[in-house]
Amino acid sequence: MTEHSLRIVTYNIRKAMGTDRRRDPRRIMRVLAALRADVVLLQEADRRRAPRPPALPPAELGAATGLHPVTFDHGRDSLGWHGNAVLVREGIELVARDFFDLPGLEPRGGISVDLALKGVRFKAIGVHLGLLRGARRVQISALRDMLAAGPSLPTVIGGDFNERSLRVGLGRFSPAFRILDGGATYHARRPLFALDRIALSPEFEVHGLHAATGPELPFASDHLPLVAELSLKGSPGG
Numbered sequence: 547m548t549e550h551s552l553r554i555v556t557y558n559i560r561k562a563m564g565t566d567r568r569r570d571p572r573r574i575m576r577v578l579a580a581l582r583a584d585v586v587l588l589q590e591a592d593r594r595r596a597p598r599p600p601a602l603p604p605a606e607l608g609a610a611t612g613l614h615p616v617t618f619d620h621g622r623d624s625l626g627w628h629g630n631a632v633l634v635r636e637g638i639e640l641v642a643r644d645f646f647d648l649p650g651l652e653p654r655g656g657i658s659v660d661l662a663l664k665g666v667r668f669k670a671i672g673v674h675l676g677l678l679r680g681a682r683r684v685q686i687s688a689l690r691d692m693l694a695a696g697p698s699l700p701t702v703i704g705g706d707f708n709e710r711s712l713r714v715g716l717g718r719f720s721p722a723f724r725i726l727d728g729g730a731t732y733h734a735r736r737p738l739f740a741l742d743r744i745a746l747s748p749e750f751e752v753h754g755l756h757a758a759t760g761p762e763l764p765f766a767s768d769h770l771p772l773v774a775e776l777s778l779k780g781s782p783g784g
Contacts, residue, residue, distance in 0.1 A: 556704035558589040558769035587672035591631035600625035628655035650681035700749035728755040
């Protein structure tokens with residue numbers, strides 16, 4: 547691994563409600579600390595009902611996990627937007643941040659951050675796509691249009707893509723992105739489907755990808771975290 551290596555995690559935490567029916571934010575934070583990630587893209591990070599308070603205590607995240615939540619100027623107390631949030635470790639510079647809505651019958655959206663690691667800039671986007679394949683296709687098209695309208699950066703898109711098939715359903719990410727799955731992440735107690743995915747632009751090298759395991763993970767959420775070991779092509783030593 548190089549000095550421009552990144553460990554990216556995407557994790558649907560189900561509002562910190564475990565499969566044992568216990569809402570336990572500190573259990574989720576223990577899981578996050580053990581993953582030792584550089585960037586974590588969370589889904590269902592806020593409670594469902596207005597005013598959608600955070601499912602994790604923002605003031606405790608830094609000390610408990612070594613990660614700090616990126617805040618967004620949307621006037622809510624939520625950790626993120628439409629349940630999507632991003633946590634970043636010390637040493638990674640936050641350059642820009644944004645949040646956005648996605649089309650569809652369900653209320654969906656995402657968050658976008660421009661980050662810099664030792665002077666190398668990249669974009670991380672977190673999304674939770676819709677339950678219907680038709681909606682997901684429209685949402686992916688909207689993401690592609692949004693990215694095409696902005697500056698070109700190495701980009702990683704992570705989240706709960708809600709697609710069970712490994713062959714169809716997400717093709718609109720191509721050819722600009724590779725779609726990676728690290729094995730089944732849902733249901734956490736008996737994983738059958740790779741609902742959680744990561745899409746990468748060509749500037750990234752992949753050194754490893756797996757669904758995390760550990761004694762608390764079958765109970766912390768109904769999803770397992772997806773962990774990607776990446777580096778940026780063309781960076782010094784990369």
